[in-house]
Amino acid sequence: MTSERWDGRIRRAQKLSTDYPFATEILRFYAHVAGVQKHVYERVLAECGNTRMQRPTGGLREELDLTILLPEFRGFLGLVEKYGPAALAATAKELAAEDPAKWAEELSAWWAVPDSGGEGATGHRQFCARAFLEPYAEYLAEHTELPVLEMTPSVCPLCGGRPQLGVLREEGDGAARSLVCSLCSTEWRYGRILCPACGESNETHLAIYIAEEMPHVRVEACETCRVYMKTVDLTKTGLAVPIVDEIAAVPLDLWARERDFAKLQVNLMGM
Ligand SMILES: [Zn+2]
Ligand SMILES: [Zn+2]
DSSP states (O other): OOTHHHHHHHHHHHHHHHHOGGGHHHHHHHHHHHHHHHHHHHHHHHHHOSOOBOOOTTGGGGOOOHHHHHHHHHHHHHHHHHHSOHHHHHHHHHHHTSOHHHHHHHHHHHHHOTTOOSTTOOOHHHHHHHHHHHHHHHHHHHTBOOOOOSSOOSSOTTTOOOEEEEEEEEETTEEEEEEEETTTOOEEEOOSSOOTTTOOOOGGGEEEEEOTTOTTEEEEEETTTTEEEEEEETTTOTTOOHHHHHHHOHHHHHHHHHTTOEESSOOTTOO
16 A cells, blocks of 8 residues: 555645635645645554554554654644644644643543544544544554454444445446545445434435535435435546545535534544
8 A cells, every 4th residue: 555545635635625616725724634644644654564464343443553653743733733724723833832741642532432523523632633643543444454244334344433424336237335434434335225323224214415516425314313424426426535525515514504414423624
């Protein structure tokens, strides 16, 4: 594996930031974040190498090598301070002045809680922990054999994280849906007509909304539990980079929230 995937995300964010004025600011900042994440990923790869391992289902969070990560945190905070929106930049500055032992404590605490991303988990310190640890989680996931799944779980089979989004890919005459983990980006198959929050499988309770501006992204909202997520339809465009297109589709989040749906998992940019 290489760090090409980060370059793909950065290029897509730059492209969409000019295509979609409603998302320009958020995507420009995301492109900077992805640039620092790429750097963190490369450091971890250089230290840990390219060996794939077996890890128990959900066991990815039992590892956290802060000896590799902590020396990178100051540089990461410096970039957030430089490019982030004012309030976030202030938090990064505040964190940079703190003792590394406190960083270690805070990063470990964030890492230990698989369910750390629901509505409300949008604090600036949480942003810093998540953005910084995502590349490490992706490294671990890429170097772990995906366990054979006996049933389709509604959380990530490797790290227990919530799905960030869905992806539709062509299969046979139709399309199959996978979910993408919000922390480690692992993808796993999931039923198309099934709410990942409550298990609702009655089609009449599952609404789909598509906005004119971005026809390849849809809201999938469950009227039973009032939770939604977005799904990127790769059968409509092969150019999409799902996690970036999900971030770009801001109008869909506004649409869902106006109708009192809560998001299953807030994305990295706090939407
Ligand atoms: Zn995961
Ligand atoms: Zn539901």
